[in-house]
Amino acid sequence: MAPEPPLLSMSGITKSFPGVRALDGVDLEVQAGEVHCLLGQNGAGKSTLIKVLAGAHQPDTGTIRWRGEDVTLRSPIAAMRLGIATIYQELDLVEHLSVAENVHLGHEPTAAGFVVRGRAAKASTAALLKRLGHPEVDPGRLVGDLSAAQQQIVSMARALSHDVRLIVMDEPSAALDPDEVDNLFRIVADLTADGVAVVYISHRLEEIRRIGDRVTVLKDGRAVAGGLPAESTPTREVVALMTGRNVEYVFPERPPGPPAAEPVLKVEGLSRQGEFAPLDLEVRPGEIVGLAGLVGSGRSEILETVYGARKAHSGRVLVGGQPLRSGSVRAAVRAGLGLAPEERKAQALLMLESVTRNVSVSAMSRFSRGGWIDRGAELGAARTATRELSLRPDNPAVPVRTLSGGNQQKAVLARWLLRGCRVLLLDEPTRGVDVGARAELYAVIRRLADEGLAVLLVSSEVPEVLGLADRVLVLREGRVVHEAPARELDEHRVLDLVMEGSPAS
Amino acid sequence: MTQHVSPPRGGTDKAAAVEGPPAWRVRLGRADVRTLTLLGVLAALVLIGGITQPDAFLDTRNLQLVLTQASVIGVVTVGVTFVIISGGIDLSVGAIVALASVWATTVATQEFGFAGILFTAIVVGVGCGLVNGVLIAFGQMVPFIATLAMLASARGLALQITDGRTQVVTVPSVLDLAERDSYVLGIPPLVLVFAAVTVIGWLVLNRTTFGRRTVAVGGNAEAARLAGIDVRRQRLYLYLLSGLCCGIAAFLLVALAGSGQNTNGNLYELDAIAAAIIGGTLLTGGRGHILGSVLGVLIFTTITNIFALNNLQSDVQQIAKGAIIVAAVLVQRRTASTH
Numbered sequence: 054m055a056p057e058p059p060l061l062s063m064s065g066i067t068k069s070f071p072g073v074r075a076l077d078g079v080d081l082e083v084q085a086g087e088v089h090c091l092l093g094q095n096g097a098g099k100s101t102l103i104k105v106l107a108g109a110h111q112p113d114t115g116t117i118r119w120r121g122e123d124v125t126l127r128s129p130i131a132a133m134r135l136g137i138a139t140i141y142q143e144l145d146l147v148e149h150l151s152v153a154e155n156v157h158l159g160h161e162p163t164a165a166g167f168v169v170r171g172r173a174a175k176a177s178t179a180a181l182l183k184r185l186g187h188p189e190v191d192p193g194r195l196v197g198d199l200s201a202a203q204q205q206i207v208s209m210a211r212a213l214s215h216d217v218r219l220i221v222m223d224e225p226s227a228a229l230d231p232d233e234v235d236n237l238f239r240i241v242a243d244l245t246a247d248g249v250a251v252v253y254i255s256h257r258l259e260e261i262r263r264i265g266d267r268v269t270v271l272k273d274g275r276a277v278a279g280g281l282p283a284e285s286t287p288t289r290e291v292v293a294l295m296t297g298r299n300v301e302y303v304f305p306e307r308p309p310g311p312p313a314a315e316p317v318l319k320v321e322g323l324s325r326q327g328e329f330a331p332l333d334l335e336v337r338p339g340e341i342v343g344l345a346g347l348v349g350s351g352r353s354e355i356l357e358t359v360y361g362a363r364k365a366h367s368g369r370v371l372v373g374g375q376p377l378r379s380g381s382v383r384a385a386v387r388a389g390l391g392l393a394p395e396e397r398k399a400q401a402l403l404m405l406e407s408v409t410r411n412v413s414v415s416a417m418s419r420f421s422r423g424g425w426i427d428r429g430a431e432l433g434a435a436r437t438a439t440r441e442l443s444l445r446p447d448n449p450a451v452p453v454r455t456l457s458g459g460n461q462q463k464a465v466l467a468r469w470l471l472r473g474c475r476v477l478l479l480d481e482p483t484r485g486v487d488v489g490a491r492a493e494l495y496a497v498i499r500r501l502a503d504e505g506l507a508v509l510l511v512s513s514e515v516p517e518v519l520g521l522a523d524r525v526l527v528l529r530e531g532r533v534v535h536e537a538p539a540r541e542l543d544e545h546r547v548l549d550l551v552m553e554g555s556p557a558s
Numbered sequence: 559m560t561q562h563v564s565p566p567r568g569g570t571d572k573a574a575a576v577e578g579p580p581a582w583r584v585r586l587g588r589a590d591v592r593t594l595t596l597l598g599v600l601a602a603l604v605l606i607g608g609i610t611q612p613d614a615f616l617d618t619r620n621l622q623l624v625l626t627q628a629s630v631i632g633v634v635t636v637g638v639t640f641v642i643i644s645g646g647i648d649l650s651v652g653a654i655v656a657l658a659s660v661w662a663t664t665v666a667t668q669e670f671g672f673a674g675i676l677f678t679a680i681v682v683g684v685g686c687g688l689v690n691g692v693l694i695a696f697g698q699m700v701p702f703i704a705t706l707a708m709l710a711s712a713r714g715l716a717l718q719i720t721d722g723r724t725q726v727v728t729v730p731s732v733l734d735l736a737e738r739d740s741y742v743l744g745i746p747p748l749v750l751v752f753a754a755v756t757v758i759g760w761l762v763l764n765r766t767t768f769g770r771r772t773v774a775v776g777g778n779a780e781a782a783r784l785a786g787i788d789v790r791r792q793r794l795y796l797y798l799l800s801g802l803c804c805g806i807a808a809f810l811l812v813a814l815a816g817s818g819q820n821t822n823g824n825l826y827e828l829d830a831i832a833a834a835i836i837g838g839t840l841l842t843g844g845r846g847h848i849l850g851s852v853l854g855v856l857i858f859t860t861i862t863n864i865f866a867l868n869n870l871q872s873d874v875q876q877i878a879k880g881a882i883i884v885a886a887v888l889v890q891r892r893t894a895s896t897h
Contacts, residue, residue, distance in 0.1 A: 362784060386786030400784055403777040405844050414774055415785045417767045424766045468785065 058121035060085040060250050061106075061137075061219060066115035068101055073487055075101040076112070077274035083219065088241060088251045090261045090283055093271035094295055094514065099254055102271065103221045106252070107139040108132035130159075138212030139221040144204050146211075148197030153178040155196050156211045181210040184243075186236050202233045209240065220244065221252040226260060238264050256347050258288055258552055270294040292548050303492040304520035305499035307540075311523065312339035317507045318390075318476045320359060322368035328354040329531035331368055336476065336507040341498070343510045343522030343539065347551050351531035352511040353395050356478045359509070360392045361385040372476060386415065391469030393462065395480040395511075401465045402453050409435040409449040411464050416472040438467040442497050459483075459490030466497065476507045483517060495521055515547045527551060592838050595889065596853040599882075603857060607864045614867050622746055626736070628859040629752035630655075630811045631829055632852055636759040637803025638830040639851040641796050643763070645776035645843025646701040648800045650690060650708035651830055655823030657712040658682040658808030663725040663818030672731040675812060680805035686712055687801015691794035709827070716820035725818040735813040748810045755806065760848040772796060776843025832879065833858060836886035857882070 061083040068076040076098045083089045093099050104110040106117075108126035117124055119135055126132045132139075146155050153174045154161075162173040178192040187206045190199065196207060205225060212220050222241075226234045241251055241264055255261060261268060265283030269276055270291065277294050316335035324331040329351035336342045346352050357363045359370050364380030371377070372388040394400035403411055412435040413420070420430035435449040444456075444463040453464055462482060469477060482498065483491045498521060502508050512518045518525055519539050527535040527542075527550045535550050607615035614620060634651045641648045661667065662679040670677075686708060693704040727733055734740050735747050742750060763769035771792045774782040783789045807826075812818055835841060836857070837850025858879060865875045 360784075382783055383786055383788055392784055394784060399778070399780060401781050403774055403781060403844070405777050406773070410770065410773075414770065414782070414787070417770060421767050424768055426765055426767060426770065428765070472786075 057085075058118070059083060060120060062118040063102075063106070064116055064118075066102070066105060066112045066117075068105060068110060068112050073485070074274055076105070078115070079271065079274070079276045080279055081269055081276065082280060083250050083252060085218070085250050086245045086248045087266040088245055088253050088264050088283075090265040090268045091252060091254045091271065092261070092268055092291060092295060097271040097295070098274040099271055100223070101274075103139060103223060103252070103254070106132070106137060106221060108137075133215055136216055136218035137221070138215060138217045138219070140205070140208045140212055140223065140225060142223045142227065144208050146196045146204055146207060149195060151193050151195055152182075152190060152199070152207050152210075153192035155207055156181065156192075156214050158211070160215070177214070178210060181213050182206065184213070185209055185240055202229050205229070205237075217249060219250045219252065221254075223254045224256065225253070226255060226257065234260070256552055258291065288549075289545070292545050292552075295548070303495070305496045307499075307523055308339065308503065312337045314338045317373055318359075318509065319371040319374075320368070321371070323355070323358060323365050323370060324367045325354060325358055325363060326366050328363075329358075329528075330533075332533060334509075334526060336509050338475070338505045338507050339502055340524065341502050341508040341510055341522045343512065343518035343525045344528055345512065345515055345518040345525055345547050345551065346528030347513060350528040350551065352513070352528060353480050354531075355528075356392065356480050356509065356511055357394075359385075360390055360478055362392070386472070386474075389473075389475035390478060391415075391472060391474035391476070392478045393465045393469070393480060393482055395484065397458070397461055397465060397485070401468075402461060404452075404454045406453060407450050408439060408444070408453050408456070408464050411453045412438055412449065412467045412471055415468050419471070434471055435467070438471040439463065441470065442467055443493070457487070457490065458485035459487065459494055462486060462494060463497065466501070470501070474506070476509065477501065479508060479510045481512055482510065483512070483514070515544050515551075519544060519547065592847070592890070593849060593853070596837065596850060596857065600853060600857055600860065603860045603864065607860065607867070610864065611867045615864065618744070620863070620867075622741075622744070622749075624856075624859050624863045625749045625752075626746050626814060627863070628855050629746075629748045630807045630814065631826055631833070631859070632752045632855040633755045633803050633807040633810065634823075634826050635830040635833045635851045635855050636755050636848060637800035638827075639834045639837070639839055639846050639848055640759070640763065640772055641701075641800050642831070642834050642839050642841060643776045643843060643846035644772045644793065644796050645779065646694065646793065646796065647831070647841075648690065648705045648797065649702065649827045650686065650705040650712060651800065651804050652823035652826035653709040653712035653716070654683055654686045654801060654804040655808045655811060655826055656820055657686065657716040657719075658805050659812050659818040659822045660716045660719045660725060660820055661818075662808060663727055663812055664719065665725075668727065668729055671729050675727075675729060675732055676809050679809040679812065680802065683801045683803070683805020683808060684798055685801070686804070687798040688794075690801065691797030694797060695790040695793040713820070716822075720818070720820045722820065727812060727816050727818070732813050733816055736816070748814060751806065751810060755803065756848060756852050763846070763848055768792075768795070773844060773846075776840075776845075778844070829855075829858060832883050836883055838890060854886075 059082045061081070063079065063081040066076050066079045067074070079098065079102055081102065091099050091102070101110060105112050106126070108129045108131050117126060124135065147158065150158070156178045157174045162170045162177070164170050175192040182188060182190050182192065185206050187203065190203055190206060196204060199207065225237055229237060241253070244251060253265065261283055268281045268283045268286065268291065270278040272295055314337050316337045318336040320332055320334045322331040322333060332355060334342065344352050344355065354363065358365050361377060361380055361382045361384060369376045369379065372390060375388065377388055378384040398404060403414065409432055413431050417426065420427045420434060432449065439449050440447065442463040444460050444467060453461060456464065479498065483494055486494060498508060510518065510522055519542055522539045525537060525539045525542055526533050527547055529551050634655065638648050638651055658679045661682045662675045667674050667678045690705055690708050693699045694701050740747055763772065771782070771787050774785070774787055775789050775792050779789055811822055833854030834846065834851045837847055837852070837854040839846030839851060861878055862875055865878070
């Protein structure tokens with residue numbers, strides 16, 4: 054150990070959200086001038102950890118030492134004052150302001166305390182952009198007019214406009230072309246040469262090997278390995294660390310063989326430019342087909358396009374042999390498709406309403422006559438559907454917002470059950486669902502399949518796809534790279550495929 | 559700050575107690591807090607009116623007048639409440655009332671008598687609503703802007719039709735509606751129309767699929783779309799409904815005033831929105847109450863009446879209205895947060 058204290062040392066950080074323990078005693082130590090990589094599957098706690106570091110979340114327990122002194126990061130501004138800057142994946146720029154205005158947002162150079170010195174801001178912005186290897190970006194241009202890569206540079210310039218000692222980069226390469234990635238790495242190298250530390254988050258192992266010094270692996274809210282050498286640790290070991298789990302989910306048993314019935318859902322050559330390549334798939338009644346892939350692999354986009362919520366650029370979707378009108382949710386619902394979307398609260402639930410009304414919304418014609426709702430029949434139907442899924446509490450009159458994540462998901466499933474759908478599209482069905490409730494949800498999904506539903510499942514949690522699905526399609530950057538029965542795959546193999554993208558063999 | 563529903567006592571609540579904590583009572587209890595507050599405010603106003611002008615205010619004729627005046631804006635407010643619940647806004651209602659009232663009172667229209675006036679008022683109202691609805695639902699225009707444009711054009715067209723003149727109604731059967739002889743059990747027919755619109759509005763909102771879809775679209779349009787609701791068509795219908803209410807209100811106004819004027823319905827949009835807001839309808843959509851809106855209208859109309867009887871200027875009225883809106887929203891936020 055160097056005699057000087059580490060630049061940053063976080064220890065025993067815990068952070069809980071209702072129903073989830075996102076961080077469970079995480080330690081992280083970062084030295085000045087190093088590139089420290091943070092690895093972990095989705096949901097491992099990476100984003101929560103960097104938000105704690107950015108002052109956006111307050112940890113429940115644990116200490117943060119900055120250059121040897123205990124600090125409290127009460128707010129993003131407090132973190133910034135210490136010299137900690139964060140570049141989020143979702144860039145937080147104001148599109149209608151210029152590059153210079155964004156870079157200096159909140160700390161504009163002023164004269165007499167309030168008059169913004171626009172020219173000074175532009176000049177210093179131009180200098181920062183030059184240092185970042187993008188002198189061609191005009192500080193006067195609106196950020197909304199820039200490309201994704203250029204916006205990222207602006208975000209970085211903003212970080213550097215403060216006296217920064219540590220930069221957190223959350224998947225900075227996700228939106229970049231290969232040569233832009235090269236430029237990014239050059240910038241990272243420059244920064245570290247100046248003694249700035251970089252905390253680098255990426256799913257791409259090859260990047261971590263190229264620029265990383267040390268690696269910390271997170272899993273289930275814990276740091277399972279801290280400060281491994283980035284170059285020499287074998288991939289196998291990293292993957293094993295990411296996947297070896299303490300919590301074993303209980304998955305329901307699969308039926309012995311593939312169901313004999315004709316496929317009820319057929320997708321033929323479906324594609325959307327820039328999102329996913331032409332895709333073919335079939336799902337039979339009683340079958341669960343899983344799509345495995347990381348964030349950005351096109352999973353949710355595929356489901357939403359099948360469902361008609363996005364318009365396909367090519368190809369078609371057939372339900373029971375009948376092609377669906379492209380880009381029409383109503384046609385899909387009428388044909389018997391039901392979607393449980395990824396963002397339950399934003400995309401599925403009416404948060405001000407009762408469970409009953411949330412469950413009945415897609416099937417109102419079943420208990421109404423000439424538009425007049427028979428509320429007794431409605432309540433009865435909602436009660437039957439929610440009881441079938443053991444939704445708690447057993448009272449469909451309660452507001453849906455009072456339910457836990459798992460029960461909210463059951464309310465969404467009950468909606469499609471009541472509607473009488475044939476194909477269920479599940480997008481991250483256990484997101485925000487606590488560990489205990491997951492097994493129950495898995496059992497419910499399997500039972501629905503056993504009763505003859507066809508299920509198309511998307512999840513970023515590989516064990517979930519492998520445990521629940523009968524057949525798995527592995528996606529990488531919008532393309533199916535492998536397809537196999539779930540029992541012939543294991544987590545390592547799938548993670549290798551989604552991260553390295555080695556050809557199917 | 560909330561009032562708790564008292565626990566079932568003795569044998570009086572046996573039927574309700576069978577199902578455990580009866581959800582309908584919780585719901586009713588919550589609705590009661592809101593409605594009771596509004597009723598309390600209304601009662602306080604009546605008290606103030608009765609104290610300051612014991613003879614003039616509590617006179618039957620005056621109370622009939624207050625209710626009649628409330629009818630026109632009240633019908634408009636029911637339509638606007640639906641639009642607001644769906645997450646939209648309709649700024650054009652006052653202008654539509656003006657246009658419908660002048661179109662229905664042109665010499666040519668009046669030749670067709672009662673039916674001609676009624677028909678024209680409603681067709682003009684629905685027509686304007688159709689334009690609003692198409693622009694918003696299919697032209698993807700922001701409701702604020704589309705209805706603001708309608709406000710300007712409908713007012714302009716109303717002025718063009720009348721050339722600024724008052725168009726006197728010469729059809730006796732229309733004028734009779736506002737006469738004392740046609741009162742039913744002491745209730746003016748215009749008030750009966752208002753009551754009917756209120757009841758129908760309440761039923762449509764709370765008991766029909768149309769009402770459910772309105773609430774769903776306002777509560778979460780994306781969720782409604784993904785649940786298979788035709789959000790655009792629903793939006794179109796809602797602006798048609800608002801236009802229809804404006805047409806009915808224009809007819810009532812023509813009967814009440816005995817004329818059509820291009821200045822009719824001035825600032826109705828603000829009064830209607832304000833009444834809906836103090837009635838507990840969320841401006842962000844997803845929740846609203848017809849009864850609350852109607853009570854809001856009655857409160858505003860009563861204030862106007864009391865101020866007029868006390869010879870207070872309308873500027874003071876406006877200030878009082880503003881204060882009531884702020885107070886109502888603050889009180890509601892308080893009660894909402896304790897639930």
